[in-house]
Amino acid sequence: MANTPQAKKRARQNESRFAINKARRSRIRTFLRKVEEAIASGDKEAATAALRAAQPELMRGVTKGVFHKNTASRKVSRLASRVKSLG
Structure with missing residues (x-):
């Protein structure tokens, strides 16, 4: 458990940041699932x-630090190629 005031504040910040990032990841996964469906x-x-x-949405996740740029680009590229091959 955090003892110093600074460590306590960092723990609080980490909790709120975790919740925000979790929501963003979930939102992005929903968009990806819609493409898959x-x-x-x-x-x-x-x-x-x-x-x-x-x-x-994926690229917004990159700017917010939820995903790495290459990860998002790879996902977009693979989905785009699969959509293209539907035709």
């Missing part, structure tokens, strides 16, 4: 629209 259904237009919505 559209791909599974075979609907190219819905998959394209879902990917267009998911891409900025």
